[in-house]
Amino acid sequence: MGKKLLIHNDRVPGIHTLDVYRAHGGYASVEKALKSMTPDQVTEEVKKSGLRGRGGAGFPTGMKWSFLAKPEGVPRYLVCNADESEPGTFKDRYLMEKIPHALIEGMITSSYALGANQSYIYIRGEYFYVARILETAIAEAYAAGWLGKNILGTNYSLELSVQVGGGAYICGEETALLESLEGKRGNPRIKPPFPAVAGLWGCPTVVNNVETIAAVCPIVMMGGEEYAKIGVGKSTGTKLISASGHINKPGVYEIELGLPVEEFIYSEEYCGGIRNGKKMKAVVAGGSSVPILPTELILKTAKGEPRLMTYESLADGGFQTGTMLGSGGFIVMDEDTSIVKNLFTFTRFYHHESCGQCSPCREGTGWMEKILKKILDGKGTLADVDLLWDIQSKIEGKTICPLGEAAAWPVAAALRHFKHEFEAYVKNPSSIKDVKHYYRLNNLVEA
Amino acid sequence: MPKVTIDGIEIEVPKGTTILQAARMIGPEVAPPTMCYYSKLKTSGGYCRTCIVKVTKGSAQNPNPMPKPVASCRTEVMDGMEVQNVTSPEILEARKGVVEFLLINHPLDCPVCDQAGECSLQDLGYEHGAAKTRYEFKRREFERIDIGKYVQLHMTRCILCYRCVKTAEQITDNRVHGVIHRGDAGEISTYIEKAIDNEFSGNVIDVCPVGALTDKTFRFKQRVWFTKPVEAHRKCTTKSATGQTCSGKVRLWYKGEDILRVTARKDQWGEVEEFICNDCRFEHKKTSDWTIEGPSPVNRHSVISQNHYNHLNELKVEVMKHQKALGFININKRP
Structure with missing residues (x-):
């Protein structure tokens, strides 16, 4: 305890x-x-x-x-x-x-x-x-x-x-x-x-x-x-974590920094494991803007050490293999989750929330949303996937405030770790499941 | 006074100078392009991101590089600072990205746009943009709005540089327009279709880098490159409530014997030298209203310098004399 x-x-x-x-x-x-x-x-x-x-x-x-x-x-x-x-x-x-x-x-x-x-x-x-x-x-x-x-x-x-x-x-x-x-x-x-x-x-x-x-x-x-x-190294004290997604016990938990991520997800005291006995696919560890990580990288760092809930451990490996503690918005996704749909939801949010002051964020977020919609509509091409990467790289670090990064990082991370899903959607549009239901939930129309 | 090195060229500048101003002092070869910054308007700049540069050394005291590219128009130089603009491939690539972002929702119909030939975005796209667009979705579109007797607003062409907002705020006493909505749904608008009605409102046309704000008395009368710019002045005493006075120094745009348009004079960087009032701009279109000074200095590469002078060599001498008198440097060497 x-x-x-x-x-x-x-x-x-x-x-x-x-x-x-x-x-x-x-x-x-x-x-x-x-x-x-x-x-x-x-x-x-x-x-x-x-x-x-x-x-x-x-x-x-x-x-x-x-x-x-x-x-x-x-x-x-x-x-x-x-x-x-x-x-x-x-x-x-x-x-x-x-x-x-x-x-x-x-x-x-x-x-x-x-x-x-x-x-x-x-x-x-x-x-x-x-x-x-x-x-x-x-x-x-x-x-x-x-x-x-x-x-x-x-x-x-x-x-x-x-x-x-x-x-x-x-x-x-x-x-x-x-x-x-x-x-x-x-x-x-x-x-x-x-x-x-x-x-x-x-x-x-x-x-x-x-x-x-x-x-x-x-x-x-x-x-x-x-x-x-309390805590480990430079991550001292306790932290409130908002756990959500496909876990048995979503909610707000106060943890001592330094708790292993695996224990946080699977112990009965906290999230209580993945619901319906499914396997975990990916975790967004600190709110929607931090990079998403696949199961193997969220539980263990690239060096094979167990990942801890600290600022340093989660950031280990930079953005290549790490993420951020961020605000503590811990979103767990099970094996049935579509990373493309998830990314579309996030990108749509950042497009909607961009203030419009500086051009890369104002125009880039909308562009990325449109490309992701095109892929979900089954009309994407492999060039679109590469274009997405290029657009995010031209937003990141070029804006007045960090919203530009917040919009670019999820796209970059999804492409870095789950590019195969985008390519599968592009190559085989019939593999895109339940998109009508998803659009209905989000008040969108199919193109 | 702090010393700054931009693209390998060192210059000593007064304290408080921005990187962009320092680069302009060195010359157009290293000056970053600007779309929203306007030296005559306070707090302008920082939005369009075309002027971003890489700071490889923060200052003599703190030699660390800055982690991200910075907007040169809003970053003051520090002593010992080292900056890369055209020598950084990274920056050129990023700028290409910014140009692309500015263009994805801008109609590419320059042949029917009134601003063509004197459009900053056109120049920027030509110098830094890609040959082809990668954007394949519907572009943002708006209806044209008349804002007052003289000015028409076409939001479709707007790049949200905020220059017209700052102009109205700083040189007139009653700003009635601003940016409404947010993100890429943002638009310049007056408060419930109100007219922009004050004696300096015409300046928003001059500061607009694109064809979003155009002169209703000139719209579609003539392509700019068929008109001939001439410097002229008259005695003008118009004064706004904020103390902005009209200089009476203008540029007349002739077609044959007729003055089709009156604008403020613009400098080497495309910025208005001194603001003028609506009376001079819209109501004095007879040669007899003005004291003519001579042909305007026009960049040799500008489309405006094409076609209309019979004796180009004579003109060149004339223009250079004029530039010298006005303190212009290197105008012919601009890339």
């Missing part, structure tokens, strides 16, 4: 209310930080903990905080990125829905560390009911004096607001999120300047994922060094 730090109380009745949350040790980190620590000490603990951003990129949080510019007389902001839109990822929703005060507690402690007196939670539009839960919890926290002026009688004050997004994947990109929060069209900004220097309304801003902010509470309580003992 692994250690749980974030959602250990998720089954306690009434844990979404302040009283129950407090009775189970809630808001202790705020008390500890505000009464006995300086903001720099909190940052120092986070640095020592080795905590890395849980939104996908895995950037060390303590380092991100220390980059925050602190000019005199300029407000600083902490913005929580709750725009969880990566297909296959639903961990933040679970956390906010079940234990909203865990995020609010983390926001207060983190804002104190950063010296922010106004913080925001930017939540995706589709999570409107979660936003209501958060707003209720924030009202409770204000009433009990955890938010507002002079928290716990100290001279630290914090205002916390929830902002609901309009429903765009791109607003999960931090600079697009800031644009949207400012009330503008959610287009990513060109970096530099980075938000740590000029973020929200041109002021220094830190943008962190929900899970990252929630993890600050246990770090303050147990101390950074103690937290760093």
Whole structure:
């Protein structure tokens, strides 16, 4: 049984209310930080903990905080990125829905560390009911004096607001999120300047994922060094994994980083194996944008070592034979899955969500979708398969924000590991099964 | 002042200069092409990705190369930076990809497009594009929209460079158009069919790199290469609410004795030198309205320099004199 730090109380009745949350040790980190620590000490603990951003990129949080510019007389902001839109990822929703005060507690402690007196939670539009839960919890926290002026009688004050997004994947990109929060069209900004220097309304801003902010509470309580003992190497602490797909027990699991992938998929404690006794075919380990890996490469690295649920182990072998931990959206596919259909679904998503600012992503994502549709319609050629590879290579790394990569990587990985499936569809269109049913599910028409 | 090396040529530039500006200072041989960047418009650039370059050395302090190609128009030079543009096969290949992306949803009907002959995308495609398209699906299409008395918008040709949006925002006091929808469904549009109506609105035509925004008083009157550009000026006092003044310095496009069109003057990089007002542009089409300065400098390779001058050699001398006076360099050496 692994250690749980974030959602250990998720089954306690009434844990979404302040009283129950407090009775189970809630808001202790705020008390500890505000009464006995300086903001720099909190940052120092986070640095020592080795905590890395849980939104996908895995950037060390303590380092991100220390980059925050602190000019005199300029407000600083902490913005929580709750725009969880990566297909296959639903961990933040679970956390906010079940234990909203865990995020609010983390926001207060983190804002104190950063010296922010106004913080925001930017939540995706589709999570409107979660936003209501958060707003209720924030009202409770204000009433009990955890938010507002002079928290716990100290001279630290914090205002916390929830902002609901309009429903765009791109607003999960931090600079697009800031644009949207400012009330503008959610287009990513060109970096530099980075938000740590000029973020929200041109002021220094830190943008962190929900899970990252929630993890600050246990770090303050147990101390950074103690937290760093959990996990393997530079992947410290626990991580929420949203497991979905053809497994017996889909859901959100908190794991200690370093758990073997095989154990995560097959043990009864976690996913419980592949459903209906089928064999596993492939896994997308960290949300739809990370490269897909076939069974032999997800269980073992190319060197033959068992693959672990850590940032390093999953990335072992680069993109040739590895993938990324990403946001922890763990999608398992069984032997009956069509990789081509799966890729079409992903590509269609990225085409729909491209903001359209820069040309490679705007035009390339739509082009790839059209080619995949052509292949599924049974009209593809071998040249189309090569063209797909060429298009993705011309999108990757050429765009303003990482959405270009997010759209290109799944295509590249599917072609790298499953090219034979594309070729089989092209050479023998009668092998494309159930495509009408698939189109109906997706509101598409056959060409 | 920081020193930067672009394609092996070192140049010292003022602090805050972008890689693109530094490359332009060296000359057109190493200057990356641009489709969305416009030196006269703040925050323009970064979108089209045609100007991407490879930074092989970040700076003297931090000599690591940058991991990805960068948009040269939005990246400031650092002291000791080393940049590859035309010397990097990788970049040329990537640029070819960008041109292809820009063209897949652009109609390839230049023979019936009013912009042909002075179109940045045409030039870009000619220099960096492939001979054949690999795109075989339906292209994006829109209806033509009249936005005001003088300007017509044909979104089908638009490459979403945002230049017209920034022009309206920065030189007029009331921007009524912008980009609506997202991704490849995005389009330039006015707020519910509103007209773009202010004294500097005509400049959106000049900044448009393609034939998406065209002059209604000139549309389909004449192919540009049958008209003759001449520099002229008049005294003009138009001032916008944001303080933008009209320079009164224009380029007249003659066919025989008639002025068919008035535009702002464009420099070597295809950018407007000084913005002009609608009064000069649309309402003064008689020779007697203007003080003629002489023939406009035209790139020898441009289709516009074809056909209409009888004594080409005389003209060349004239043009070069003119270029010298205006401070142009190397215009005839442009590849």
